[in-house]
Each structure stands twice: as structure tokens, then as C-alpha cells.
Amino acid sequence: MADYIIPFEQLGLGDVGRVGGKNASLGEMIAGLASAGVRVPPGFATTADAYRDFLKHExxxxxxxxxxxxxxxxxxxxxxxxxxxxx
Structure with a gap:
């Protein structure tokens, strides 16, 4: 089974195709800007595979x-x- 939910902390710009630009950017911000004091609320992304599999299943x-x-x-x-x- 595919991973349908991915925590922001595990995402970066290389994941744009899986989770979209905004979610990937949030992950990148957590990884790269937290040390500079930029705060990003905790969260997760649902993947494009989750969306496609839902459409197909239904x-x-x-x-x-x-x-x-x-x-x-x-x-x-x-x-x-x-x-x-x-x-």
C-alpha cells in the first residue's frame, strides 16, 4: 500500500510531484528555516496517489x-x- 499521508518534516522540494508545491515548500521551510526562527505549524500532506486511488476506488x-x-x-x-x- 502506498504512503498516502506524509508529515511535513519528511518533505522537501523533491516531493513536488507527490504532494504539490505548497506542501513540499512547507517541508522545505521546516528543514531549512527552523534554525532561523521561521515557525511552521505541524502538519501533513496527502499524496497525489491518495487522490488518484480514491477516484479509481470509487x-x-x-x-x-x-x-x-x-x-x-x-x-x-x-x-x-x-x-x-x-x-
Whole structure:
């Protein structure tokens, strides 16, 4: 099973692909700036794998793909309506 939750203390800029830029930056701040007095609240990141596996487990990934099929990305109204349906 993949690690779906990672404490900030274990993250750095090399983890952007796994947890996103903001979470990776928080980990980097803890590692590199704590000695300078920069305080970061304790916390954790959920991984992109956690999100993807959730979508797949619930069958949402296929439903999203079906909803996006044939989407005209130049049609702003259709984009908004499709986004609403997916949310």
C-alpha cells in the first residue's frame, strides 16, 4: 500500500510531484528555516496517489473521463457547466 499521508518534516522540494508545491515548500521551510526562527505549524500532506486511488476506488475517474469526453475547451459556458458537474 502506498504512503498516502506524509508529515511535513519528511518533505522537501523533491516531493513536488507527490504532494504539490505548497506542501513540499512547507517541508522545505521546516528543514531549512527552523534554525532561523521561521515557525511552521505541524502538519501533513496527502499524496497525489491518495487522490488518484480514491477516484479509481470509487469509480469517479471513469465518470470524470466520460464527462470530459467531447468537451470544447474554447466554450467557456460549457467549461463552467462541466466543472460544476464534476464537482
Amino acid at each position: 469509480g469517479l475517474d471513469d465518470r470524470i473521463k466520460q464527462t470530459l469526453a467531447g468537451l470544447d475547451t474554447d466554450d467557456l459556458d460549457q467549461l463552467a457547466q462541466t466543472g460544476d458537474r464534476i464537482r
